[in-house]
Amino acid sequence: MNAISLTENGALRLVDIVELKWLLAGEGVHVHVEKLQSDPGYACECLLTAERSGNATVRQVAAKLRARMAAAGCR
Numbered sequence: 278m279n280a281i282s283l284t285e286n287g288a289l290r291l292v293d294i295v296e297l298k299w300l301l302a303g304e305g306v307h308v309h310v311e312k313l314q315s316d317p318g319y320a321c322e323c324l325l326t327a328e329r330s331g332n333a334t335v336r337q338v339a340a341k342l343r344a345r346m347a348a349a350g351c352r
Contacts, residue, residue: 293345294310295310297327297338297342303332308323317346328340
């Protein structure tokens with residue numbers, strides 16, 4: 278079966294969030310994972326920062342997270 282449960286989907290998103298955290302840390306930007314998960318305004322701010330990065334990988338991870346977080350109001 279190829280179905281992904283909600284728990285697995287949440288875990289995949291957490292992996293992406295942690296990846297973004299470490300990529301941005303490499304650029305001197307601190308990301309608070311728990312706050313990013315619970316505060317849509319903070320999440321949008323982090324994504325904007327990542328999308329402005331000169332690093333294509335950072336921008337790619339941000340785009341993936343933005344697509345998954347669109348339901349939370351971060352467009």
